[in-house]
Amino acid sequence: MGQDRIEPAIIDQLFAEAPFIGDSGAFVSSMETLHHLYLQMKLSPDQSKPDVDLGLLADGAYYLSALATTSSRRIALEQQQLLTEALSIAAMIFEYLGDLSREEEYQGLLEDSALYYLDACICNTLGIYESNSMTIARRRLLSHGTVREVLETYDSSDVVRLCHSIAYTWLGRQFRSLWWRNERQIRDAIDASVQELERSRVRGNLISSRIRREVRFWVTLGQALLEHAQYYQFGNESSIARANDLFAGAKEIARHHISPDYYWTASALQECAQRMRDNSVWNLLGDILPRRYVRTLVAGAKSVYELWTSQREALKAGRQTSAGGNLTSSTSSM
């Protein structure tokens, strides 16, 4: 988890315009209780229902993630240097809720765990906890099927499941799995499903316009992520442009035809894509190292795609001195 202790003063600042949150101490205490439960769930099979207001915590997480993704409100958070705190607290709560919602006793009380985990990954990526995002996404792939596993038993009605798997693979930074190992098969599978969609029939039945639009949303989003993953192969900006066109398409479908929460998801994933491109080795190292060297970083046995916050700061500091330097870390080396 990103942080062990949240200060009530930070909660007060974050929720200054949100009396619904009530006592900041109680909110922090609820988070800590959940945190302990989370550890307990990991360490021991003995689980007890936490005595906390999960609805309040969920409202808090949605509120903070909304602030961080609403242009004018985000600026205010940045000015107070609270953006990272807002996103990391939201991500933590979403992850807790995702874990709890998989338990039988919470079904019906909480939303689907996939929604919470996706939000947790997005908030971690938009904040500075990219590695948390990777961990959550990869865990989700382990429990719900990798792209390869989905393709092995694929039929056209699995297209939304395939697109979810693409999203978690992308958030898990397993780009090579998208651009190389499975790309042709993924594209063929999506094309086949789109053709069926165009005929308005899946498994021989007419499907409603509502479902068609939802499928079209996920397919467009899946294609956007696939294009974005292509960027890491050669650092080609045209992949980013194509991905942005597809993100815009997914947002248009969500804007006009399906529930507004899909719009948030598409917009937030597009923001993640922009941030990931900005932090990519192609963008940060492409003008100071030979491109063939950057290529060995992304295509080597242990691929390095992005620089984490500490690495970016070190790079920035190194560029300001003439001495140069070495940078190593557990996730990347150069």
Place this chain on the structure above:
Amino acid sequence: MARSWFCPRSVDNAFSIERTDYVFIQEVDTFDDIPIAFLEAIVDYFKSQRLMPEEIKQLDRVLQEGKRPEGDLRQRLLLAFAEGLFDENFQPVGEDDYLGTFGEAIFKWIRESFLDGQILYCEPRYATGASTKQGIDYFEILGNKSDIDSIYFIFWEIKATDRAVTTRSNEIYTQHKSRTARLLRGFQKKLVDQYEAEQEATLHRFCSYLMDYWLNNSPQKRLGGCVVHSAANQPGVVFSTFVDHFPNLAGSCCRQVCLIEIPKFGEVRAKVLELIWDKIGLNQQS
């Protein structure tokens, strides 16, 4: 326009709600007393909600030539009317689904006719099938778009029934309670992006605070319950426990109730479905 057929009537009551009843303007004893123009107006409204203007023109041209829609046009018509009206075999959907679809279309027709000019935004923009939506039946932002203090939003839950109005109010409460902040976050993002800060500064600012209004139970947040019912079942005292279910809303105006009476409700619904089949020229080709 629904204004030609209904008359709004505010109902005073002591239950901390704001209630408006829409009463059919003509006396109706038998189904034959119902003007065909009323039924055709409903069908035309359905068409306006499901077909693009150019599709309506194309359809009218085909019908005027004494032909039936075929090929691509026929497929588009079937798909357009599938939601909430016809099933995958192009047979009428079950009575419950159609009842819901009909109720939502009538409600939208009434709102557009009587509040024209006050509605700054609504969703869904077009009436769809009742069972095909997620999260909301109808969402509105109303007020004067140059005065932020006048702007508010309403989440409506809409039901239709042949029985007493009171049979549906609990469902309306339950659905309002099940709405999560996830949906509000989506609305906030979508509407803030839609209303550019420079061109629509007031609406942009209002929508930037949508979640604040929602979670803080501000006066801008309103919940609505609508029941479309048979004129034979006069509503009497209804929604008397709205305030008990939502005590934290900021006042009576935040608990909106809208009741719409339809004379000979069951027969009207059946006739409208028949007219839709007839007016889109598919009645002999299913």
